[in-house]
Amino acid sequence: MSRRRVARRSKKSNAGAIAGGSILALLSAAILAAIGYFAYGAYTRPGIDKETKCPDAGPVEITALLIDTTDPVSEKTLTDARNKFEEEIGSTKVGGLVEIYGLTDTKGELTKMFSGCNPGDGSTVDIWTNNPRLRQRQWEEAFGRPLVEVSDKIEQGHAGNQSPIMAGIQNIKLTVFDRYKSLDVPKKLIVMSDMIEHTDLYSQYASGNDFEAYRKSPAYADFRTSLDNISFKVWYINRGIERFSTRAHPEFWAQWIRDNRGDWDKAIMLEGVNPTTPAGGDS
Incomplete structure (x- = not known):
């Protein structure tokens, strides 16, 4: 037992x-x-630059916005622009770079309004390996609040002596996109403007939408720039000038972009009419 x-x-x-x-x-x-x-x-997980909030390896996409501040904008148009602005920024990928510039009436001179990468908000953070609350605060401070301030600055546009849109695009290409030339990532340029080019080298107030007239002007050589692999979109500000409110004007710019080897996306007319005294003469 x-x-x-x-x-x-x-x-x-x-x-x-x-x-x-x-x-x-x-x-x-x-x-x-x-x-x-x-x-x-x-x-x-890629390393993140503390200042820009961009990945150390470089941004995963690049979006540049050029806002024409050479003429005032009505409240109705501004509201529509804000909505599109928020949609565009809201679709930016985590690690995507956004740079925003204001166009001045001096050729090649831009006002830098914002530059930074989307660090991701609290919803994009793995709770086991990151701090969602800290990431949310980083999002608001580094990417959210400054963009609200930029949106408010659009109201501060004033009538200028020139509208050097081509020079502004050229400057953004050289200072923004060329900085990341080695990166094979999506690159996009959005211009918010009435798109009426007016400088001492070439003025659409005199030449209208005739692309051949532009080709024969000194501006053709001076503003020529390589826009390879850059997608181009326009948010049109309607100035109530008939010859610049027809399809011919966007077609001029589509031809200009393609002539410089860029990728024309589309032109969107913003709501409202913004009459102003044209810098180049009567409408």
């Missing part, structure tokens, strides 16, 4: 040891899996 009891106890002890060993093995596997998860996340 005693031997049988000892044997039974021995079997129970062995069973308990086996069960305990299995649990320990499962726990060890879980711990190793967790360590592997964190290690993999740390390895695959």
Whole structure:
């Protein structure tokens, strides 16, 4: 009897040891899996520049906005522009760079309004490897609030002596897109303007939508620039000038973009009419 009891106890002890060993093995596997998860996340997560919030390897996409501030804009048009502005910024990928410039009436001179990458908000953060609350604050400070301020600055447009749109586009290409020439990422340029080019080298107030007239002007050589692999979109400000409110005007710019090897996307007419005294003469 005693031997049988000892044997039974021995079997129970062995069973308990086996069960305990299995649990320990499962726990060890879980711990190793967790360590592997964190290690993999740390390895695959790109480093972020503290100032720009861009990946150390460079932005995953580049969007530049050129806002024409050489003439005032009505509240109705501004509201429509704000809506499109928020949609565009809201669709920016995490790690995508946005740079915003204001066009002045001096050729090649731009006002830098904003530059930074989307660091992602709290909804894009892995709660196990990051701090959602901290990331949300970074999003608001580095990408959210400044863009609201930029939107408000659009109201500050004033009548200028020139509208050097081509020179502004050329400057953005040289200072923004060429900075990341080696990156094979989507590149997009949006121009918010009435698109009426007017400088001492060439004026559409005099030449209208005639592209050949532009080709024969000194501006053709001076403002020529390589827009390779850059997608181009226009948010049109309607000035109520009939010859610049027809299809011929966007077609001029589509031809200008393609002539400079860029990719014409589309032109969108913003709501409202913004009459002003043209810099180049009567409408």
